[in-house]
Amino acid sequence: MAENSVRSVAVVGAGLVGLGWAIVFSRAGLPVTIYDASMEARAAALGRLSASLGDMKAAGLLDNVAELLGRMRVVETLAEAVADADYVQESVFERVNTKTEIANAIGPLLKTGAVVGSSSSGIPASAFIEHATNRERFLIVHPVNPPHLIPLVELVPAPWTDAAIVPAARRFMNMVGQVPIVVNREVEGFILNRLQGALLNEAWALFEEGYASVEDIDLTVSHGLGFRWCFMGPFETIDLNAPGGVADYARRLGPLYHSIAKARSNPKPWNEDLAGRVEAERRQKLAIDQLPERSAWRDRRLMALLRHKNTQSDT
C-alpha cells in the first residue's frame, strides 16, 4: 500500500465505529464499500450515515452530504467489499473468535498489496491474525469513537506485520485527515487506554477514599485539566510549565509525582460495591433513561469542539 495509491477502501463491520470510518474515508474523497454480516446492519447503514452526515452539516462541519453519500456503497458479500480495496478497515465485534474469523476470511480475498487495519481497542493483532493469509499485511488501526469526530488513531503492529506497513499506514491516515500515532510494539491497552486508565484508576481511588465526590472529580478534568489537554499533550504541557522546560519541571516536581505513584503501589480493583456507589452518584445527576439524550449532547459538543479546533492554529 503506497498511501497515495489507495484508490478504494473497504469498511467491514457497519456498527458505530465502522460507519464513522466510512465517513472519514468518504470525506477524504475515497470510494468506500461497506459490508456487515448482519442483513439488518447493511439495511440500516445508509440511513444511519445520512443522519450522521446531517448532524455534521448542522454543526457546520461539512456541506456536501450527497457527495459523501455518493461515494459509499453497501455490498452484500465480504468478497465484493474487499475485492478492489487497497485498504480494509475491519470494525467487527470485539471478541477474539469474531476477530479471528473475519481475519481468516479477509486474508485470502485481499488484492495484491492491500493492507488491513483492525479497529480493535484492546485485543492485540497477534491474538487473531497468526493464522490469517497475508498476516504480514494486518495491523491494529484503533480509532477513538467516533472516528469522524475525534482524529486520533493508534497504529500497533503485530510481530508479523511487515515493517514497511506501519509508516505507510501512518502516511495514509494523515492523508485522510486522521492523527495517527505509532505504538512500537504490543502492550495491554495500547497508549490511549493506558493513559485513560491511569487517570481513571486515580479518580476511582480518590473517590473510594472519600477525598472528593464523583461530580467534583469530573469538574477537575472538564473545567481544569482538560483545558490544556484539549490542544496540548502532557509532555508539552509540563514543558511550558517550568522556566527551563521539561527537564527543569522533572527536577522540581518529579519527586512529588513519584511519591504519589508509590502511594498507589497496591492498586485495588473497581469492586461491585464501589462501582455501585459511583453509579448512585451518577444516577443522581443523570437518570439511566437519559443516557441516550446525554450521548447526543456529547456528540453535539464534540462536533462544536472539532469545528472550533479546525479554526485554530497548532503553531
Place this chain on the structure above:
Amino acid sequence: MAENSVRSVAVVGAGLVGLGWAIVFSRAGLPVTIYDASMEARAAALGRLSASLGDMKAAGLLDNVAELLGRMRVVETLAEAVADADYVQESVFERVNTKTEIANAIGPLLKTGAVVGSSSSGIPASAFIEHATNRERFLIVHPVNPPHLIPLVELVPAPWTDAAIVPAARRFMNMVGQVPIVVNREVEGFILNRLQGALLNEAWALFEEGYASVEDIDLTVSHGLGFRWCFMGPFETIDLNAPGGVADYARRLGPLYHSIAKARSNPKPWNEDLAGRVEAERRQKLAIDQLPERSAWRDRRLMALLRHKNTQSDT
C-alpha cells in the same frame, strides 16, 4: 464570610497567579486591592494587568478593560490591602517559610469574618497556618494557572478550618465565575495534580519502555483523550461509554484497568537520564528560546477555547 456580603477583595502576591486572581475578582464586579512585598512587582502590576486584559479583549472575552482596571488598586502595605477585605487571596512564592510568614502577617490584620484562601498548589494549609491568628479562617483555594482563563479551583480545608468556611468559599467562587471543587481533607497533590500525575507517570513509563515517542504520546491526548475531557470528566465519559452506564462499564473494563495498574506497582522516579531523553525530544520540536513564544500561543489557545466553551451549553 457570607458570599453575597463580600464587598472587597485583597490579592496578596502580584505574580502571574495573583494578577490572574485580580482579573477574576474585578471581572465579577468587586473592588480589588493588590499588594506584593516587592516594590518592582507592585510597580509592574497595573501594566501587566492592562496587557492581559488587552489580550482578553483581542480574544473577544471582554470589552470593558478600563472598567476592570478601575476596580483594581495597588497598595503599598499589607495592612492597607487587607484592612477592608472580606476575602483575601494569597498567592506568594510557594515555600513553607514564605507561606508561614505571610499567614502570620495576614492573620492579625483580618477584618471580622474575613476569609483567606491560599493559592498553594501543593503545600497543605496545615503546614503553614497552625500558628496564625484566626487560623480557622484560612483554607487552600488552589487555582489552575492562569485563573482568569481556567476556572477550576480546589478548596482544601486544614484540620482547623471552620466547617462553615468551605461551603461559603464554594458559593463565593461560584459567584465570581470560577468552578470550585471541594477536597474533603488534605492529600498530597490535592485532586488535580494527582490526576495529572497519574497520567504523567504512565506517559513517562510508556516513553521509558520504548512504546511510543514523546510526540506521539502528546498527540494521543491533544487529538484523542482531550476531546472529551475538555467538557466531560472521566466518570461522565465512561458513564456514556457503556449501554448500562458506569457500573456496566466497570464490569466490562475494570479488570483491564486493574491489570494495567498492577503492572505499575513498582513505579520508578523520573531520573535525570530519562528526563534528558524527554528533554531532547521536546527540544527537537521546540528550541529552548522559543518557550516564551509557545507559551503565548498556549495562552491564545486557552482564550479561544474559553470563548468557545462559553458559547456551549453544559446541558
